[in-house]
Amino acid sequence: MNNVFVYCQIEGRKIADVSLELLTKGRKLADQLNVKLEAIVCGSNLKGIEKEILAYGCDVLHVFDDKRLAPYTSMPHAAVLVNLFKEEKPQICLMGATVIGRDLGPRVSASLTSGLTADCTSLEIGEYDDNKNNIHYDNLLYQIRPAFGGNIVATIVNPKNRPQMATVRAGVMKKEILDVNYKGKVILHKVSDYVSETDYLVNVIERHVEEARHNLPGAPIVIAGGYGMGCKCNFNLLYDLAHELHAEVGASRAACDAGFCNDDLQIGQTGVTVRPKLYIACGISGQIQHIAGMQDSGIIISINNDKDAPINSIADYVINANVEDVIPKMIKYYKQNSK
């Protein structure tokens, strides 16, 4: 009762990174609230899946293994969560702000009449005063998310209804194994106790999944190009530097729109969120929507010939020059001096 739950999404044959990030965060929230961390995994052929999950500090893992639970469809997975939550009464439920999480979350919240906050970028525990009804609440989940096209950041709470549900974007939280030998309980549930025949309405006829072409969310170093790169060919410079530094290449929306690179490289409010230890912004002016997707980077370098580019105000290092002149020099120095 009253525990923190994480819905673990299956991607291919393993647990999605975002779910592991949420287990890491969920462990911390559970410690703060002095409760247990529980996880749910629904799919087919899940034998041994606990090895991927328990190490993140999961105390109880609920396994729902049935061939009709894979691939994901809305109603059966929603039925599992709704009926399990009626028994377990969690105080918090987290899931990834992926296509699956954003399809599943609202279904579960509407069934349980619990509040759901979409696409959170930060979660904290705190207090809340309902001044209208004069009620004080302790230990609520602060669900923090950008809104209004990234121009504001709102902190949302669910004072009364449970569970407090939130979807969280991939890559905004750290994934960290707590203890490879962590001892958690695994419960194999009988799926037909939770999902009725009438929930299997939608059939997946055909599926085509491509392996991710990049690993931007998890990259320790990101080199991003903007409209200031000038042309598609100059993006090759970024790839050259990325090759040397073992980095990933990203882009601003303006660069994607201009056709300099694939749309899936877009970093920002409507693209990927990254938090690398080093972010090198090349010819990026730094619109608010772009900054929303990279502002938590450790060190930010801005290479821009416009000394008034907004991104310079959040950069640790500003190189006031043309990208084409700077990058070859960086590559040259790195080649000579790295071990």
Added chain:
Amino acid sequence: MTKFNIVVLAKQVPDTKNLGPNAMTAEGTVNRAALPAIFNPEDLNALEQALRIKDKFPGTKVVLLTMGLPKASAVLREGLYRGADDGYLLTDRVLGGADTLATSYALAQAIKKLGKVDIILGGRQAIDGDTAQVGPQIATKLGLPQITYAEKILDLDAKHIKVKRLIDGGVETVESPLPIVVTVNGSAASCRPRNAKLLMKNKRTEFHVWSAADVDANVEQCGFTGSPTKVKAVQNIVFKAKESKTFSDSDEDIDVLMKELLDNHTIG
């Protein structure tokens, strides 16, 4: 002849994506008054899907439903100009301050009031909230299946619908019985423009205006009262300048920078 009753959910939203020069105040906060109100873009993609069904199955009725202030009826009129048959505005003081759950409750009540509906279409999400919750929550409240992130309706008959949808890192084709809720992604076909004849015809067309009581909504489940989520705080994004080092493109400068990054193990 097969024909369908279709409801298209439409929302009037502030245009957050096209921020003009006056969109931000000097303090770095949003100047809401400077943002024009528009037809939520993905709701237009949904309307196009409905109109394509109507093209293929004559006699199909496309009804627009919106909830908002009286001025939100602008999206209904826009929809009629593009080919919808009728429009319903759900507007009431008690509906104000609604989160997604209270919104979906009121809209679900309105859809029940419309009678037999085969397909409910809406945009995947609205650009002012970006939550993508209202479609699935309406489906749940009506006890219907859902297909989110739809890109194309591949096949439709009196009983079934086949849809191509986006999934994480790919696409899939799904089939479902009707009735159903489908939310349409922005990558779907864009909406056809206004039709001159329809524009002339519908300039003064009256809409149906419903209150919460008209759709038998329980006030306790509506608006701010019926919303489990509350906004605790809103912070406007203002960027603070931090200490930064500036370099030129001289060999010496780049060497100093790279040495520093290597020394503190940022790279290498």
